[in-house]
Amino acid sequence: AQSVTQPDIHITVSEGASLELRCNYSYGATPYLFWYVQSPGQGLQLLLKYFSGDTLVQGIKGFEAEFKRSQSSFNLRKPSVHWSDAAEYFCAVGPPYNQGGKLIFGQGTELSVKP
Template identity: 90%
Template sequence: AQSVTQPDIHITVSEGASLELRCNYSYGATPYLFWYVQSPGQGLQLLLKYFSGDTLVQGIKGFEAEFKRSQSSFNLRKPSVHWSDAAEYFCAVGSPTDSWGKFQFGAGTQVVVTP
């Protein structure tokens, strides 16, 4: 069965430190991969996406993610977090054979940034 796993429910990181959020997927083929961020009371904002090609993708707000086929992973990273990065982060997958089909979301990782 297809699934998206975000192993870390909650991460606390100091401002200025690096951040890595994990995402693993189980899928028949390489899916379309996305990271979204949700600030409190807000909607889902797209950070970055991967369809094919270069496995290191750059997104907004200084985020990047690396697709690793061998590990079925699409981890999100930021070298130096800012207090405004405190939010919930969702990994999502879409089907490459059903380009406009539904997204499947991970359970999310809550990021807390401490001074």
């Protein structure tokens, strides 16, 4: 079955500290991979995506993610967290080489930032 696992429901980091949010997936083939962020009362904003090629992808707001095929993982990282990064983060997978198709989301990781 296709699924996405985000093992950490809630993470708290200090402002300026580094961050890594974990994402593992189960899929028939290598899917397209996405990270979205959701601030309270807002919709989902795309942070970054992986389709193919370089396994380290850069996104907005200083985020990056690394695709590791052997581990079926797509972990999100940021070297120095800002208070404005506090939000909920969702990892998602979508069908590869497709002209559209549903995303499967993880349960989300809520990030809190301590001053």
